Amino acid sequence: MPRGRGSLFLKAADLRVRPLPRAETIPSAWYTDPQFHDLDLDAVFARTWQYVADVRQLASPGDHVVTDVARQPIIVVCGKDGRxxxxxxxxxxxxxxLALKDGNADMLICKYHGWTYRLDGMLRGVPHFDRAELFDKRDYGLTSVPLALWEGLVFVNLAQRPQPIEHYFHGVRERIAPTxxxxxxxxxxxxxxxxANWKVxxxxxxxxxxxxxVHPELLKLYADYQSYRTEVSDWYSVQVGPLQQERNVYTAGGGEALYYQIFPNLMLNVVPGRLQSNVVIPVAADRCKVIFRYYYDDVTSAPARERIEADVAFSDKVQREDAEICERVQQxxxxxxxxxxxxxxxxxxGVYHFQKLLKHAYRAWLKR
Ligand code: FES
Ligand SMILES: [Fe+2]
Structure with a gap:
């Protein structure tokens, strides 16, 4: 995106952050204008840790996952050394x-003319290239991207020298324990x-x-709607809802539901013994894709499988209610x-906090 144009459509007054009781929400153009879709990819998605796979998908040497982050094609590979x-x-x-879909291979062989790369990215085989001059294979290895693991989740970051991932998840592991x-x-x-726009x-x-x-059925799960609260940290906020016993398939013992939103687009919905992650991927100014993944402490016993079916069905109902209202709001x-x-x-x-981090990311982009 041309920088001069960027500063024209991004107004200084809209980037100002006021205290919550006086703050305004971000302008509607930020949700509807295709220029802001491009800006989000560049200023936010190309600068943050993006969740791309689970370690279980990359368990053996040669396993690879193909994805894209902020329109950049990315491949994550498990090396011969297990790294x-x-x-x-x-x-x-x-x-x-190098690959069109997830799979396993000893070497990464380009689909166009067959250049062959080792799993660590070094260029090894170059067919019919013996007459090229001043050509050293060592200069043509794959371009690497920072990668980090957090609790079995695999993240990549397109920034050159990103902050360590622990910085973003500070305190989450401790809060969720013993799960x-x-x-x-x-x-x-x-x-x-x-x-709808991913920010909606x-x-x-x-x-x-x-x-x-929007969710009258969900309301019944909360022991006390009024005690529902939001806690804010540097890079995430968490909504805490005390759960009513016996109502939820996954909270027979009561306890708390923790709904983490880690900037910019990852949600971790945790109740004891269960994680549901959501990743929101911008597709266009007025479109996004949301990927739900479900994880449990028991996935094999018959009662566990029954509870999982009920949990997924219930979440699906809530998700449809959310998607419908988001689509109306986009209009x-x-x-x-x-x-x-x-x-x-x-x-x-939590919304205020997210929008504050977004403004921060836009301001950092303008400075660059
Ligand atoms: S583009 Fe990969 S071998 Fe030609
Ligand atoms: Fe909702």
Whole structure:
């Protein structure tokens, strides 16, 4: 995106952060204008840790996962040494792809003319290249991308020298204990297409304000709606809902539900013995994809399988309610009647916090 153009559409007044009781929500153009879709990819998604795979998908040497982050093709590979590495899925010859889908291979062989790379990214085989001059294979290894693991989740970051991942998840592991996310087993993945900007989906996730209106069934799960609260950390916020015994399939012992939103697009929904992760991927200004993954402490016993079915079905119902309201809100944001709104101090601190981090990311982009 041309920088001069960027500073024209990004108004200084809109980037200002006011205290929550006085703050306005971000302008509607940020949700509807394709320039902001491009900006989000560049200023946010190319600068943050993005969750791309589970370690279980990369357990054996040669296992690889193909994905893209902020329109960049990425491949994550398990090496002969068992180490995970991420590269641009782009051949150094003329830009061909090394793999088109997830799989296992001894070598990464470009699909265009067959240049062959080792699993550690070194270029090894170059067919019919003996007459090229001043050519050293060592100069043409794959371009690597920073990779990090957190509790069995694999992340990549397109920034050159990103902050360590622990910085973003500070305190999460301790708060969730004794449930250990890395020890849970994968059960199911469900993808949803939502006709709304990714930020509409995140905003909606971040507040319980809408629960009585959008999810009347979900409301019954909370022992006391009024004790529902939001806690804010540097890079995430967490909504805490005390659960009513026996109502939820996964909380026979009561306890708390913890709904983490880690900037910019990852959610971890934790109840004892269960994790549901959501990743929100921007597709266009008015479209996003949401990937749900379910993990449990027991995925094999008959009663566990029954509980999983009930859990997934219930989440699916709630998700459909959320997707529907998000799609309506996207239409509202595109209306000439609306530009900015205000926040409930009691219930929308998480939304305010997310929008503050977004402004911070836009400001950092302008400085660059
Ligand atoms: S582009 Fe990869 S071998 Fe030609
Ligand atoms: Fe909701």
């Amino acid at each position: 995970l590495r991420a590269f641009f899925n782009v051949c150094r010859h003329r830009g061909g792809p 250990r996310l890395g020890a849970l087993q994968f059960a199911r993945r469900v993808d949803y297409d939502v006709q 989906y995140v905003d909606n996730y971040l507040e319980g304000y809408h629960i009585p209106y 509202g944001l595109g209306s000439r009647a609306y530009d900015k709104g205000r926040f409930s101090v009691r219930f929308e601190e």
